[in-house]
Amino acid sequence: MKKVCVVTGGGSGIGFAAAKEAAKKGYYVMIVGRNEKKLAGAVEELRKDGCEAEAYSCDVSDREHCFALARHAAECGAVKAVLHIAGMSPHMGDAEKIMQANALGTVNINDAFFEVIAEGGCVIDTSSTSAYMAPSFIMPKRVYPLACTDRKLFMDKMMKKVKMFPRKTREGVAYSMSKHFTIWFAKQDAARFARKNARVLSITPGNFETPLGNLEKEEASTYLKFAAIKRNGLPEEIAPLYVALIDERLSYLTGTDILCDGGCIAGGASAFAR
Ligand SMILES: NC(=O)c1ccc[n+]([C@@H]2O[C@H](COP(=O)([O-])OP(=O)(O)OC[C@H]3O[C@@H](n4cnc5c(N)ncnc54)[C@H](OP(=O)(O)O)[C@@H]3O)[C@@H](O)[C@H]2O)c1
Structure with missing residues (x-):
């Protein structure tokens, strides 16, 4: 039976680099x-290297x-x-849109794959250092559990919080909140997946x-002075981390976030220190 590895965002950037790593390890990607x-370009490149891969638009x-994606993956x-x-x-x-894609998108993917994940399987969600840098007190943490019970109310309340900020900052605030939520969601979801x-x-x-x-480069460069490594990372420097973490021998590692940021957060980067 094929070992399937689903890579969302696998058409470019970090996702594509991770897809290549997983394919090299023998996963059907x-x-x-x-x-x-x-997606078609990415699959073609993997197949050229002799790997098994397919594209799925979602x-x-x-x-x-x-849910349709998850059902299809399980058929493969x-x-x-x-x-x-x-x-x-x-x-x-x-x-x-940012909140829907990043926060609800994570809920959708985890919920859908909970139905089909194989024994010993692993889901890795993706956050951002902006979740660590934005002040914790602005994060609507009490709203987060609604994502598990009432997604419409969750969205309404998250967006209400975003709209308390000046218009020109709202996309950035939505991004930070959605990525802060992602870390929370992955942590609390560990118990559910452990049952499987x-x-x-x-x-x-x-x-x-x-x-x-590259779209965020200017803003990001203001934090480089805090990093231990004073340059941006390359996708090839994080892709092996994704694939290392899905190793079934790491069966006690769950419900935690792993930072790969060149030591930027460790160096004190925050919204108050730029
Ligand atoms: N690069 C950084 O500096 C950085 C920093 C912190 C966090 N991250 C996170 O790392 C992840 C990967 O980003 P990247 O830097 O590799 O950028 P990227 O190359 O732009 O990759 C993002 C991918 O997400 C896909 N995508 C976006 N919205 C989607 C949706 N609604 N449904 C399905 N696919 C969607 C895009 O594919 P389509 O256009 O085909 O939909 C794209 O391939 C993101 O979650 C990002 O927030 C990146």
Whole structure:
């Protein structure tokens, strides 16, 4: 039976690098995103290297789409890994779209794959250092549990909080809140997946040279002085982390976030220190 690794956001940047790593390790890789042309190019490149891969077009903010994706993945083999890397940055859409893609998208993917994850499987969600840098007191933590019971109310309350901020900052605020939520969600979801003998983790990337990272480069460069490594990371420097963490021998590692940021947060980067 094939070992399936689903990579959302696998058409570019960190996701594509992770898809290549997973394919090299012998996984049947399913590359997920919205842009079919980009997905087809990524799959072609993997196949050229002799790897098994397919493209699946899916918007992670569409819940039904995510469940269909999960069902399809399970038909292809044992779903051993879900690298949920898709995400939208502040320059990629309005605040509501960002919240839907990053926060609800994570809920949708975890919920959908909970149904089909194989024993020993692992889901890795993706956050951002902006979750660590934004002041914790602005995060609507009491709203987060609603994501598990009433997603509409969750969205309404999250957006209400975002709209308390000046208009020109709202995309950035929505991004930070959605990524702060992602860490919380992955942590609390570990117990549910443990009942199926599966794990949930999150990875928090710092600044990486990707299409998304390049859009945020100017803002990100203000924090480089705090980093131990004074340059942006390359996708190839984080992709092996995703694939290392899905190793079934790491069966006691769950419910935690792993930072890969060149030591930026450790160096004291925060919204109050720029
Ligand atoms: N690069 C950085 O500096 C950095 C820093 C912190 C966190 N991150 C996080 O790392 C992850 C990967 O980003 P990246 O830097 O590799 O950027 P990227 O190359 O732009 O990748 C983002 C991917 O997400 C997909 N995507 C976006 N919205 C989607 C949706 N609604 N449904 C399905 N797919 C969607 C995009 O594919 P389609 O266009 O085909 O939909 C794209 O391939 C993101 O979650 C990002 O927030 C990146």
